[in-house]
Amino acid sequence: MGDTTRIGGDPATRRLLITWAVxxxxTLITMASARLGGEARLEALPLWSAGLLLATTFFKAHRVLMVYLGLRASTPAWRGAFTGLTLFTLLLVGAGYLVAQAA
Amino acid sequence: MAEQDARQETTLPNPGWGPLSALPGNPLMWVLILSEMLVFAAFFGLFAWLRAGEREVFDASQQLLDPVAGGLNTLVLLTSGLFAALAVQAIGQGERRRCRQWLAGAFVLGVVFCVVKVVEYADKLGQGLAPETNTFFTFYYLLTGFHFAHVLFGLGLIALVAWKLSHDNVETAAAFWHMVDLIWILLYPILYLLR
Structure with a gap:
């Protein structure tokens, strides 16, 4: 095995490993913000918790697009298009969630 | 000016592909990724809309899912994605054996994902929770089943490119695998956690 493919041996590999760790x-923050333990699991999420859950989901999807799929090397237009679509999807879900809470 | 444009075009990852020239890897894979994201966005939007009308049913049904199994599968798939990305790096550096090892790792974790999902399906069906039980479970089986089909196809692709090893093949299969990752990242909190 060459030096460059040793785990964490070069900047590109380090970036992948840091992204994976993030x-x-x-994911653990997402699970924690969904309050999966005990009686809390039976209750609706507080608004801040639902917001945190959607925000961490957006950030995760963004990282996969930019680093795993390499979109950060593309043009701002393409980066914006994929980021915008992800954001739009989660805003749609968030809006539906707020409507359900208000009903 | 035209000369400058032509020079810029040739420095892009995919010269000759028009607006897709600036995208890394196989441009057609990006068309697929975009179309899949649009399809799932429509499904997620519809899910959120219907949930607003049947909140009690959706919340009570969601309580019957196992969010820890879903979370475990998220961790498994993200790690599998890392292995696929490392396989692309390895083949880029001409390390074919190392690339196959990373692909094998990605494949094994993909199989782990499938096993957890099948156990989950068996458990739900054993409890009499089928697609026709209610709207929530229709969406649960539709969305996770559609995603599961992509995982199976992705596993086939990984196996194929491990056999027919080339930089383009590995990069294309890895992009597909990352798309599978991406969809699950969105699907998991919407189906299992948000209530």
């Missing part, structure tokens, strides 16, 4: 951490 994604894993954010």
């Amino acid at each position: 994604l894993m951490g954010l």
Whole structure:
């Protein structure tokens, strides 16, 4: 095995590993913000918790697009299009959530 | 000016692909990724809309899912995505053996995802929770089933490119696999967590 493919051996690999660690951490934050333990699981999420859940989801999707799929090397237009679509999807879900809470 | 444009075009990852020239990897894979994202966005929007009308049914049904299994599968798929990205790096550096090892890792974790999902399906069906149970479970089986089909196809692609190893092949299969990752990242909190 060459030096460059040793885990964390070059900047590109380090970027992938840091992204992976961030994604894993954010997944755990997502699960924690959904309050899965005990009686809290039976209750509706507080608004801040639902907001945090959607925000971490957006950030995770953004990282996958930019780093795993390499979109950060593309043009601002393409980056904006994919980021915008992800944001629009989650805003749509968030809006539906707010309507359900208000009903 | 035209000369400058032509020079810029040739420095792009995919010269000759018009607006898709600036996208990394196979441009057609990006067309697929965009169309899949639009399809799932429509499904998620519809899900949120219907949930607003049947909140009690959706929340009570969601309580019957296992969010920890879903979270575990998220961690598994993200790690599998990392292995696929490392496989692309390895083939880019001409390390074919290393690339196959990363692809094998990505494949094994993809299989783990499938096993967890099948156990989950068996558990739900064993409890009599089928697609026709209510609107929530119709969406649960539709969305996770559609995603599961993509995972199976992705596993086939990974196996194929591990056999027919080339930079383009590995990059294309990895892009598909990351798309599968991306959809699950959106799907998991919407179906399992948001209430």
